[in-house]
Amino acid sequence: MTVQTQPSGVPDDAMRRLAQMRPGQPTSLFTSDLSVNEFLLVREAGFRPLGLVLGSSIYHVGIQFGRWSQNRELDQLSQAMYHARELAMTRMEAEADALGADGIVGVRLDIEFKEFGSELAEFIAIGTAVKADAPPDGDGGTWRNRHNQPFTSDLSGQDFWTLIQAGYAPLGMTMGTCVYHIAHQRFWQAMGNIGQNVEIPQYTEALYDARELAMSRMQAEAEQLGAEGIVGVQMLSNSHRWGGHTTEFFAIGTAVRPLRADHVIAKPQLVLPLTDR
Amino acid sequence: MTGNVTVDGWDGRGLPPVARARVERAAANGVRTSLLSADGLAGLEVAGFDAVGEVLGTTVMQIGWRGWGGCGWQPGWGGGSSFLGGPRAGEPTSMTRATRWSGYEPYAKAIRHGRDTALGRMRQEAAALGADGVVGVRLTEERMEGQKHEFMALGTAVRSRGRQRPERPFTTDLAAQDLAKLLGAGWVPAGIIYGLSIAVRHDDWRTNTALSPFAGNIEVAGYTELITHVRAAARKDFAAQVAALGADAALMSGLRSRMWKVEAGENHTDHAAECIVTGNAIVKFKTGRESTPSSLTILPLRSIR
Numbered sequence: 001m002t003v004q005t006q007p008s009g010v011p012d013d014a015m016r017r018l019a020q021m022r023p024g025q026p027t028s029l030f031t032s033d034l035s036v037n038e039f040l041l042v043r044e045a046g047f048r049p050l051g052l053v054l055g056s057s058i059y060h061v062g063i064q065f066g067r068w069s070q071n072r073e074l075d076q077l078s079q080a081m082y083h084a085r086e087l088a089m090t091r092m093e094a095e096a097d098a099l100g101a102d103g104i105v106g107v108r109l110d111i112e113f114k115e116f117g118s119e120l121a122e123f124i125a126i127g128t129a130v131k132a133d134a135p136p137d138g139d140g141g142t143w144r145n146r147h148n149q150p151f152t153s154d155l156s157g158q159d160f161w162t163l164i165q166a167g168y169a170p171l172g173m174t175m176g177t178c179v180y181h182i183a184h185q186r187f188w189q190a191m192g193n194i195g196q197n198v199e200i201p202q203y204t205e206a207l208y209d210a211r212e213l214a215m216s217r218m219q220a221e222a223e224q225l226g227a228e229g230i231v232g233v234q235m236l237s238n239s240h241r242w243g244g245h246t247t248e249f250f251a252i253g254t255a256v257r258p259l260r261a262d263h264v265i266a267k268p269q270l271v272l273p274l275t276d277r
Numbered sequence: 278m279t280g281n282v283t284v285d286g287w288d289g290r291g292l293p294p295v296a297r298a299r300v301e302r303a304a305a306n307g308v309r310t311s312l313l314s315a316d317g318l319a320g321l322e323v324a325g326f327d328a329v330g331e332v333l334g335t336t337v338m339q340i341g342w343r344g345w346g347g348c349g350w351q352p353g354w355g356g357g358s359s360f361l362g363g364p365r366a367g368e369p370t371s372m373t374r375a376t377r378w379s380g381y382e383p384y385a386k387a388i389r390h391g392r393d394t395a396l397g398r399m400r401q402e403a404a405a406l407g408a409d410g411v412v413g414v415r416l417t418e419e420r421m422e423g424q425k426h427e428f429m430a431l432g433t434a435v436r437s438r439g440r441q442r443p444e445r446p447f448t449t450d451l452a453a454q455d456l457a458k459l460l461g462a463g464w465v466p467a468g469i470i471y472g473l474s475i476a477v478r479h480d481d482w483r484t485n486t487a488l489s490p491f492a493g494n495i496e497v498a499g500y501t502e503l504i505t506h507v508r509a510a511a512r513k514d515f516a517a518q519v520a521a522l523g524a525d526a527a528l529m530s531g532l533r534s535r536m537w538k539v540e541a542g543e544n545h546t547d548h549a550a551e552c553i554v555t556g557n558a559i560v561k562f563k564t565g566r567e568s569t570p571s572s573l574t575i576l577p578l579r580s581i582r
C-alpha cells in the first residue's frame with residue numbers, strides 16, 4: 001500500500017471533522033477487529049465491514065477408555081474437539097447471517113483450557129462480517145456458499161485481498177481433527193533399542209496415520225462445499241493437557257472456488273526496504 | 278479521591294504538580310520528545326503532523342470492595358425469586374448495572390474510573406502542549422501489592438500542520454504509520470473506547486451434571502451462556518460508547534475475557550466472568566466520492582527470517 005505525502009494543511013479536513021463531531025449523532029456504525037492495513041485492503045477488495053462476529057462454546061471433554069499398548073485414534077477426544085469447534089463456528093456464522101453478511105474474514109479459532117475445571121475448555125471463533133459492494137461476475141452471482149451461508153475465511157486481510165485479485169473467492173473454512181494415542185513401547189523392544197540409531201516404525205506410522213486422518217477429513221469438508229482447492233492450510237499438532245503420548249492433529253484451511261478462468265495478479269514491483277526486519 | 282491531600286498539596290484534581298511543571302517546561306522551551314520509532318516519525322510526516330512531546334496519565338487506585346459476590350439465588354425463595362426482580366435460576370446476572378443485584382458494580386466502576394482518569398490526565402497534558410491528538414497510546418493496568426491497581430496511559434502528542442484544531446485532542450493506540458494510512462483513506466481516529474461487562478452465574482444442577490467426570494462429551498451450556506452474555510454486553514457497551522462519541526466506526530484492538538470461580542457460600546461456588554473490549558473509534562471525513570487507498574503489489578528484496 002502506498003500513501004501519497006499530504007501537502008501541508010491536508011489534515012485540516014480531518015481535524016475539521018473531529019471538531020464537528022457531535023455526541024450521539026446517528027451513524028451507520030460498525031466494529032471490526034481488523035488491523036488498519038487489513039481494514040483498508042478489505043475495503044479496496046470491494047467489501048464493507050458490517051461488524052465483529054463471534055461464537056463460543058465451553059465444553060466438557062469426556063474420558064477416553066482404552067488400551068494404551070496400541071496405536072489408535074481416541075475417537076471420544078476427536079469428536080469432542082471437532083464438535084466444540086463446530087458449535088463455536090456455527091454460532092459465529094449465525095451472527096453473520098443475522099447481519100445479512102456475505103462472508104466472514106480474518107477468522108481466528110482458539111481453544112483455552114480453563115483453570116477451574118479439568119477437562120473443561122472454551123472454544124471461540126471470532127472474525128469480521130463483511131458485505132460486498134457488488135455481486136461477483138459469473139455463475140449465480142453470489143458471494144455466499146452453496147448452502148446459502150456466508151463464506152468464512154481464516155486468511156488475513158492481505159491474503160484475502162490477494163485471493164480476490166487473483167480471481168478466487170473463499171467458500172468456507174474446512175477443518176479436520178484427529179486425537180491420536182501413540183502406543184508405549186513394549187519393554188523388551190525398548191531395551192533392544194538402547195544405544196542404537198534406529199527408526200521406531202510404530203512412532204512413524206502413528207504420526208502418519210493421525211495426520212492422514214486429519215487431512216482427509218478436512219478434504220472431505222472441502223468436497224462437500226464443492227471447492228476447487230484449499231489454501232493457507234495449517235497442520236497443527238498440540239497435546240493440550242494430555243501428556244506426551246496423546247496428541248491432537250488439526251488441519252485447517254480456507255476452501256476456495258474460481259471466479260474467472262485466468263488467475264493473474266499484477267506483476268510485483270521489486271523494492272529494497274531500508275530496514276532490517 | 279478528594280479529601281486526601283498529598284504533601285505537595287495536590288487534591289487529586291487536574292494534573293499532579295510534577296506533571297504540571299514538566300508539561301509547562303516542555304511547552305515553554307520547545308524541546309520535542311517522542312516515543313515514536315524512525316518509521317513512526319516518517320509516518321507522522323506523511324500524515325502532516327509533528328510530534329510535540331510524550332504525554333503520560335497515571336493513577337493508582339485501591340480496589341478493595343469488589344462488591345457482594347453472590348449470584349442472587351436464595352434457596353428459600355424457590356430458586357427463581359424473579360417476583361422480587363432478581364435473576365431466575367441459571368441465568369447470568371449482569372453486574373455492571375445499578376440494580377439491587379449489582380454485586381460487582383463497585384469493581385466495574387473502579388475499573389472505569391481508573392482507565393478514564395489515566396486517559397483524561399494524558400489528554401490534559403496533550404492539551405497543555407497545544408497538541409491535536411495522541412498517537413501510539415499504551416493503556417495498561419498493573420496490579421501492585423495489596424489491592425492497588427495502577428492504570429497508565431502513555432503516548433506521543435502530535436499537532437497538525439494545518440490551521441484547523443479539534444475541540445479536544447483525539448487519542449488512538451494506533452501507530453503513527455497506521456494514522457497516515459487511515460488519513461490517506463479518509464478516516465481519522467477520534468478516541469480510545471472500551472466496553473466492560475461483568476456477570477455472575479449460579480452453579481446449578483445443570484452445570485454440575487455437565488461437569489461430572491462421567492458426563493462424556495458435552496457442552497457446559499450454563500458457562501457458554503455466561504461467557505456469551507458478558508461478551509455481548511461488553512460489545513454492546515463498546516458500540517454505545519462509540520455512538521455516544523459521535524464516531525462512525527470502530528477498529529477493535531483487543532478483546533480480553535476471563536472466567537473465575539467465586540466462593541459464594543459454604544460448600545457452594547458460582548462462576549463469574551468479565552470482558553473488556555478496547556478499540557479506536559474512527560470517523561470519516563472525506564464525503565462524496567468513496568475514497569479508497571491505492572495498493573501496490575511489491576516483493577521485498579530481503580530474506581524473511
